Amino acid sequence: MLSLLLLLQSRGRMSARGVADELGVSVRTAYRDLARLQAAGVPVYAEPGRGGGYQLLDGYRTRLTGMSEGEARALFFAGLPGPAADLGLAAEVTAARLKLLAALPTGLREEAARTAAVFHLDAPGWYREPEQTPQLPLFVDAVLTGRAVDVRYRRWRAPQEVNRRLRPYGLVLKSGTWYLVAAATDSRIATYRVTQVLDAVLSDERFDRPQGFDLGAYWTSYLDDFQARRYTGTATIRLSPQGRRRLPDNVPPEVVRAVDSTATAVGDDGWVEAVIPTESTYHACGELLRLGVDVEVVAPAELRQAMVATVGVLARAYGLH
Structure with missing residues (x-):
């Protein structure tokens, strides 16, 4: 809606087809958004017939005034409060958003507020604390x-x-x-x-x-x-049905995709055999051990032996040997 408003302000009279082509939408969407702009209180009027089109009432302008250099820089992060705070731009983002909203017509301002209320970005992944970046x-x-x-x-x-x-x-x-x-x-x-x-x-x-x-x-x-550079080797593994379901929560997407593309059934109990990429014996052993009894390493022998050795150490730690 803001793009449409600024487009009409900078170009003058435009046909619905011209609006659609410029904004990359269908003509039907252009008509709908022009109607929404009118409903929001923006003085857009249409001239029918050949050479007609939509334009703003003469003299109507929307301005973004009084914006500092820091606020202009921060405007890109207006919807990203977490990253903006990391960059030291939290105050500038808040000020820029307020000035942007104040410059919009009432209808668009209300719509912007409704949109902001239903979208939120949380960039860090699960199961870890946000990183501290004082520099x-x-x-x-x-x-x-x-x-x-x-x-x-x-x-x-x-x-x-x-x-x-x-x-x-x-x-x-x-x-x-x-x-x-x-x-x-x-x-x-x-x-x-x-x-x-x-x-x-x-x-x-x-x-x-x-x-x-x-x-x-x-x-x-x-x-x-x-x-x-990350994946320098491969391993052949067997997975139970439960192990395959647990796979996305325990290994990188590249390993999941490899299993999906190479899995073949072994027996009638739902187990499959697949070839996966590996970074190193140490790293692969740690990843696959997360799946417990739902995975078995078939090859290479070095990785299989590492799994056996690790399981042996765990057994001794729990007094089973």
């Missing part, structure tokens, strides 16, 4: 102002703590976890988990983000590469 506002400043950052970063391989000067290109929120996409001093673009940044200080160095860099395209490519 995030500093990275927001660095990304928006084009300033390099000196960080002390904790990584998984030795040496675990390293010092880096990073040139931040963007921030990504993935399943409740924030990642910084940045170029190091060797100009290689890499991804850094914000919670692993132990210290960060803005430097005096200024930089320009490369022309044509697309954060969304980079992230898609990064995920594809991550999945390709």
Whole structure:
């Protein structure tokens, strides 16, 4: 509705077909939304006949006035209160939303309020606490102002703590976890988990983000590469009917899809045999043990032996041997 209002305001007279083409909706939807706009109190009138169309009453304008730079930045997060708070923009988001609502006609303002009341985003996954990211506002400043950052970063391989000067290109929120996409001093673009940044200080160095860099395209490519590097082996397993039902709650989607595509029946009791991707023997053993007696590892022998050894340790811990 707001897009339609601003479209009429900027283009002047438009046919229903023109509105539909511009907004990517059907002509029927365009007629419906124009009627809703009129019902909301916006002075839209139609001129019939050849060359006619819909337009706003002369002199009618809706304005978003008095919006600060910070509020304009925060407007993108108006429906995302959690991420906005992480970025240090909670107050700006609240102010921007109030100004946006105040600029709308009464009917649209009421409809916006009804929509906000029935949608809510909770980004973090289940069964874990939200991550603490005290360095995030500093990275927001660095990304928006084009300033390099000196960080002390904790990584998984030795040496675990390293010092880096990073040139931040963007921030990504993935399943409740924030990642910084940045170029190091060797100009290689890499991804850094914000919670692993132990210290960060803005430097005096200024930089320009490369022309044509697309954060969304980079992230898609990064995920594809991550999945390709993540799974380095396969395993053959057998699952009971109960184990297959429990699978989505205990293993990644890639493993579930592999079972669905490769499962073959073994016997008449509902058990199936399937081939799944694995990261490592250690990791696969931990994942599959969650399924208890509803899974059996057939191959490779190394993984089967790891399962046997782990079960043996558990048995001894409970005094069964």
